Amino acid sequence: MITSVDPFFNNPTITRLAPQSRWTVSDVDKMPIDIRELAQTGRLRGAFEMSPLCLMPLSELCDFLPEAANHAYALNVHLDDCVVLDIEKTCPPELSAALLALPALYSEVSLSGLGYHLILPKPDNMDDFPIAAQKLKLRDDHGWYEILQCHWVTFTHRPVPRSHWANVPAFAPRTWEEVYAELANQAAQVQFDQATKSAVTSDKPKIPGESDALAVMTRDAITKTPADFSNDTSRYEFSVLGTLYQRMSPMIPYLESEYETDFTANMQAWLLFEAAVQMVPHRSKHDEYRNGMPLLLNAATDLLARRAATQSEPQTANC
Numbered sequence: 010m011i012t013s014v015d016p017f018f019n020n021p022t023i024t025r026l027a028p029q030s031r032w033t034v035s036d037v038d039k040m041p042i043d044i045r046e047l048a049q050t051g052r053l054r055g056a057f058e059m060s061p062l063c064l065m066p067l068s069e070l071c072d073f074l075p076e077a078a079n080h081a082y083a084l085n086v087h088l089d090d091c092v093v094l095d096i097e098k099t100c101p102p103e104l105s106a107a108l109l110a111l112p113a114l115y116s117e118v119s120l121s122g123l124g125y126h127l128i129l130p131k132p133d134n135m136d137d138f139p140i141a142a143q144k145l146k147l148r149d150d151h152g153w154y155e156i157l158q159c160h161w162v163t164f165t166h167r168p169v170p171r172s173h174w175a176n177v178p179a180f181a182p183r184t185w186e187e188v189y190a191e192l193a194n195q196a197a198q199v200q201f202d203q204a205t206k207s208a209v210t211s212d213k214p215k216i217p218g219e220s221d222a223l224a225v226m227t228r229d230a231i232t233k234t235p236a237d238f239s240n241d242t243s244r245y246e247f248s249v250l251g252t253l254y255q256r257m258s259p260m261i262p263y264l265e266s267e268y269e270t271d272f273t274a275n276m277q278a279w280l281l282f283e284a285a286v287q288m289v290p291h292r293s294k295h296d297e298y299r300n301g302m303p304l305l306l307n308a309a310t311d312l313l314a315r316r317a318a319t320q321s322e323p324q325t326a327n328c
């Protein structure tokens with residue numbers, strides 16, 4: 010039963026997101042748990058995908074765990090039309106104050122009591138940055154704040170104390186679109202991680218749980234079409250790979266635990282490739298080779314190398 014006392018539950022944006030079957034709770038190590046498995050069997054394990062298979066609506070979650078200390082949400086900007094600005098406790102006070110002045114839809118203090126979570130609307134200029142739009146998160150160079158786009162976020166329900174607003178300007182020094190553009194431009198200048206690129210081979214490795222992983226990755230249709238990219242098939246295919254990566258990434262810790270093995274960059278690139286073969290309409294160019302491997306495998310390798318070059322991507326937000 011959702012309480013009406015907690016302002017978290019009365020927030021219009023939380024109310025809008027509440028019916029989505031993408032809610033769970035995080036454990037003491039900030040790992041989102043498979044709430045369906047816990048409810049059905051009592052077994053505690055990490056959520057291996059951001060879907061109703063592991064997650065549930067907020068009202069159902071509150072009925073099951075009415076005293077939960079937090080609520081974790083599998084945020085997807087492309088479905089939810091909002092992002093979370095995660096301001097770290099290490100962020101300089103003057104910068105934190107400037108970011109707090111942004112027109113947030115919801116705000117709270119993080120677990121440390123010194124950082125903040127702000128829900129902000131999808132920026133109007135997101136489509137101007139197609140590379141950045143496909144990333145799980147965007148992080149500033151210092152690690153002081155990051156924009157969570159397709160990522161877990163753990164809400165604490167802790168309102169920002171009145172004293173924290175004392176130095177916040179009445180108007181934000183920069184617009185929300187300017188803040189987003191700064192990080193999005195940095196993402197567009199990403200270098201490839203050469204270690205990741207060299208780890209992928211033209212010979213397919215043995216991948217434990219491959220069929221199950223591919224079933225999850227390809228179960229839902231890709232909503233975008235080449236027309237969304239002015240019929241630029243290369244951009245479209247990169248977008249598809251980005252979507253498949255978002256579906257694969259939450260499964261990796263689960264697969265590693267289940268099969269007691271390290272899912273290497275080589276395994277992940279081949280999973281992306283095999284999923285892309287199923288999801289992307291075949292064209293003759295796919296029969297060509299780049300860097301000694303099929304075109305789509307090379308593209309999957311590039312995507313993984315981009316991710317590795319910019320961030321060590323944990324599956325829970327740094328709170």
